[in-house]
Amino acid sequence: MLAVVHAPRELAATTEALRAGGQRVGLVPTMGALHAGHMSLVQAVRDAGATRVVLSVFVNPLQFGPKEDFSKYPRTLPDDLELCRAHGVDVVYAPAAEQMYPPGFQTHVEVEQLTQALEGAARPTHFRGVTTVVAKLFNATGPCVAAFGRKDYQQWRTLERMAADLDMPVQVLGCPILREPDGLAMSSRNRYLQPEHRTRATAIYAGLRGASAAFAAGERRVARLEELARAGVAAAFDSIDYVTVAGAQDLAAPGEQAAEHSVMLVAARIGGTRLIDNAILGQDCLV
Numbered sequence: 427m428l429a430v431v432h433a434p435r436e437l438a439a440t441t442e443a444l445r446a447g448g449q450r451v452g453l454v455p456t457m458g459a460l461h462a463g464h465m466s467l468v469q470a471v472r473d474a475g476a477t478r479v480v481l482s483v484f485v486n487p488l489q490f491g492p493k494e495d496f497s498k499y500p501r502t503l504p505d506d507l508e509l510c511r512a513h514g515v516d517v518v519y520a521p522a523a524e525q526m527y528p529p530g531f532q533t534h535v536e537v538e539q540l541t542q543a544l545e546g547a548a549r550p551t552h553f554r555g556v557t558t559v560v561a562k563l564f565n566a567t568g569p570c571v572a573a574f575g576r577k578d579y580q581q582w583r584t585l586e587r588m589a590a591d592l593d594m595p596v597q598v599l600g601c602p603i604l605r606e607p608d609g610l611a612m613s614s615r616n617r618y619l620q621p622e623h624r625t626r627a628t629a630i631y632a633g634l635r636g637a638s639a640a641f642a643a644g645e646r647r648v649a650r651l652e653e654l655a656r657a658g659v660a661a662a663f664d665s666i667d668y669v670t671v672a673g674a675q676d677l678a679a680p681g682e683q684a685a686e687h688s689v690m691l692v693a694a695r696i697g698g699t700r701l702i703d704n705a706i707l708g709q710d711c712l713v
C-alpha cells in the first residue's frame with residue numbers, strides 16, 4: 427500500500443517506524459513528472475539493500491533562477507502516484523512549498539568548490555537550492571540509502587560531498603543514465619520539446635558517442651575530444667552553454683590530456699529548452 431505524506435514530521439515519523447520495525451529505508455528525491463529514469467533509481471536503492479522505498483516529489487523553488495522554468499515545470503502528481511504504485515514504492519513525500527519553507531526560513535547549505543563551474547556558472551543560485559532541499563530531505567528521512575542519477579553528474583558529486591562533509595547518515599548512490607531508444611537522455615524537460623526539436627536533440631548523444639569512440643580508440647587530447655562532441659551539437663542546437671571534459675571526482679578542468687574516466691559534459695539550448703547530458707569517457711556511450 428502506497429502511503430502519501432506531506433509534512434516533514436510525518437515523513438520522519440514514518441521512516442522512524444520503518445527502521446524500528448527492522449526495515450532499511452531507500453530515498454529517491456525527484457521533482458516529479460516521473461519517467462523510467464526515476465524508476466531506475468527506485469530499483470537502485472533496492473539493489474543496495476533498501477527494503478522500503480520513499481520517493482519525494484517536490485518542485486523546489488530555491489533551485490530555479492528568476493528567468494527559469496519554475497512556473498511551467500510539469501506537475502503530474504496523480505500520474506506520478508500511479509507509476510509509484512506500479513513500481514511498489516512504499517511512501518511518496520509530496521510537501522507543499524510552505525511546508526518545506528515555512529515563514530521565517532533562512533538557513534542554507536552550500537558546497538563551495540564543486541558547484542563553481544559548469545551548471546553553477548550557468549545557474550548561479552541552483553546548487554545552493556539543491557543542497558539545501560536535499561539536506562532537508564535527508565534530515566527528515568533519517569539514515570537511508572539515497573539514489574541520484576548521473577544524468578545530473580555535478581549534482582550527484584555535490585550531494586555525495588555534502589553528505590560526507592556534514593557526516594550525514596546517508597549512503598549516496600550515483601546511477602546510470604537511462605536513455606530513449608534513440609539515445610536522448612530521459613528527462614522531465616523533454617516534454618517541452620516540439621517534434622522537430624525532439625529529433626534534433628539526439629545530436630547531444632551523437633556528440634558524446636563520437637567523443638567516447640575517439641577516446642576508446644586512443645584519442646586523449648581534450649581539445650580534440652571537445653571538438654568532436656561540439657560539432658554536431660552546434661549544428662543542431664540554438665546555443666551551447668558548455669561542452670567540456672572534466673575530472674570525474676572533482677570536476678576540475680583537465681590539462682591538455684584527458685585521464686581515464688574523465689567525464690564529458692554538455693549543456694545546450696534548443697527551442698527554449700535547456701538540456702544537459704554527459705558520458706564518462708572509456709565507460710559510457712560506447713555502443
Ligand code: AMP
Binds near residue numbers: 455456
Ligand atoms: P529530477 O526529477 O529531474 O530532479 O530528477 C530526480 C532524480 O532522477 C535525479 O537524481 C536525476 O539525476 C535522476 N534522473 C533524471 N533523469 C534521469 C535519467 N534519464 N536516468 C537516470 N536518472 C535520472
